[in-house]
């Protein structure tokens with residue numbers, strides 16, 4: 001298998017994305033997460049074709065769930081890596097539960113381990129515009145705020161020294177399929193993708209086609225655009241909340257100045273409270289927990305929340321909300 005000379009509009013789009021976003025820099029070491037499906041094969045070929053321009057050092061990581069339904073997939077990806085002369089790293093799961101959530105959790109952990117063992121600062125995945133639309137819908141149904149609706153972001157830190165980059169977020173799944181067909185890339189049809197037990201697959205195969213037919217033929221692009229808009233708004237709000245938290249918190253103490261918070265909009269109050277709880281208790285608070293503490297901003301002296309995991313409570317002490325153990 002050879003990667004051809006042909007230059008497509010997807011090559012151009014990825015090249016432009018990299019130039020505009022500056023997240024895959026020249027000569028960087030990139031670990032490409034390849035499942036064997038159409039999106040990550042498309043990503044792999046695009047990165048290989050752009051490599052001479054960007055001088056990246058590329059390698060492939062594959063995570064084998066070791067499920068009976070996808071026997072052979074790891075060898076398939078290994079074979080592709082050998083044919084294209086790219087280093088190949090594999091992690092294999094043992095007794096992994098057949099659930100979408102546990103598979104995802106294990107997979108990210110495995111990818112992080114490979115990156116750390118092999119000294120890669122960046123993991124690149126083949127998430128597409130279509131994944132973004134599906135994730136937005138999935139989170140909407142579960143009652144997420146703007147943070148969940150911004151769905152997949154172009155970039156997110158996995159650890160302080162490791163970034164996840166998703167450079168195909170402006171390319172749709174039909175486009176990656178067409179690309180794979182054009183270059184005869186050997187797509188592995190993932191059996192788990194067909195399984196309607198998984199909510200994501202039902203959104204992909206039932207909900208989105210319905211919306212496309214009956215509401216908007218461009219629904220995926222429309223949802224992805226919503227995610228993009230929300231992404232920049234969330235970034236702005238989070239940054240403003242960090243600034244306000246720094247002003248309202250007594251350094252190194254679990255106390256918030258509620259007089260300062262009173263002047264802020266509810267959207268910011270909630271975010272400051274969330275960051276404060278996250279930082280102080282090292283937990284990701286639920287909506288109810290954030291609401292309970294936010295309520296204390298205007299509550300009488302001595303008011304308190306119910307107990308957080310680990311035994312802490314938030315209590316009003318004069319001008320301050322204190323998290324006490």
Ligand SMILES: Nc1ncnc2c1ncn2[C@@H]1O[C@H](COP(=O)(O)OP(=O)(O)OP(=O)(O)O)[C@@H](O)[C@H]1O
Pocket residue numbers: 032033034035039040061062063064065104107124125126127131135
């Ligand atoms: N078994 C795997 N081995 C390596 N990389 C994988 C594997 N499965 C998925 N990936 C990577 O993740 C990308 C997204 O795949 P998929 O949508 O199946 O994952 P996901 O875990 O549901 O994503 P997310 O949870 O981030 O929405 C793929 O394009 C690929 O880069």
